[in-house]
Amino acid sequence: MVNQTSITCSKCKEKIAYIPGVYAMSCQIICVKCGDKPSRRKKTKQSNIATAASNYARVRGGIRKDIHPTYFFRSPWEANVARVFELIEATWEFEGTEFLFKDYNTSPYKYIMDFEVTKALKSKQKDYPIKFEKAYYEVKGWMDPKSRNKMRRYKKNYPQQAANTIMIINRDKLAVKFCEKSGFRYMFYHDVEKIFKPLIPNWEGR
Structure with a gap:
């Protein structure tokens, strides 16, 4: 079974599933819905x-x-x-x-x-x-x-x-x-x- 994880598009909030290792960096992933490049980093108050x-x-x-x-x-x-x-x-x-x-x-x-x-x-x-x-x-x-x-x-x-x-x-x-x-x-x-x-x-x- 292939392990998948997901990333959230920062623009349209769509969940995007991907296979770790296939994409070395999150910047290589493009949202199919809006075409934006989502970020895995979430800015916090801390x-x-x-x-x-x-x-x-x-x-x-x-x-x-x-x-x-x-x-x-x-x-x-x-x-x-x-x-x-x-x-x-x-x-x-x-x-x-x-x-x-x-x-x-x-x-x-x-x-x-x-x-x-x-x-x-x-x-x-x-x-x-x-x-x-x-x-x-x-x-x-x-x-x-x-x-x-x-x-x-x-x-x-x-x-x-x-x-x-x-x-x-x-x-x-x-x-x-x-x-x-x-x-x-x-x-x-x-x-x-x-x-x-x-x-x-x-x-x-x-």
Whole structure:
């Protein structure tokens, strides 16, 4: 008996039966009904999240002279958040606060906070739907296992500071679930971008 498998036409959704080995690649198969070449790959939300994480990891780090002469931002997300703080005339510091994890035999042994905002006047933000406050802010484009482990240790060892920490995250279920389960407050980066990008000439990103 010949083993057959099937592939779905991406255009007309017709099921096409074929014999593996006869066609080396799915691109050699043509739908009889509509003439399209179907694809065996199905794009999922998880693959979209992975793509976003990959893009975030490859972005250019460096000094942005329009923000600060010495601060080294690792991503456009961090740089853009700093530009927002400048726009609302907040008093802030970048990577100036270090939290040490003592009595651990494995890494991470410390956590360096992205931003500490020590002053953010409501009067400077009255025209914006999103409000920033006196708090710690951590920008997370991708909530990978290493980041989650670091945030858990931070929460356990510095509960008071963690309660005053706001995560700026990508809009994906994994990041949201982690923040809600761990008790971290959060906002979505793309909500910040939607509001402030038109107001900031040097905003990075599409």
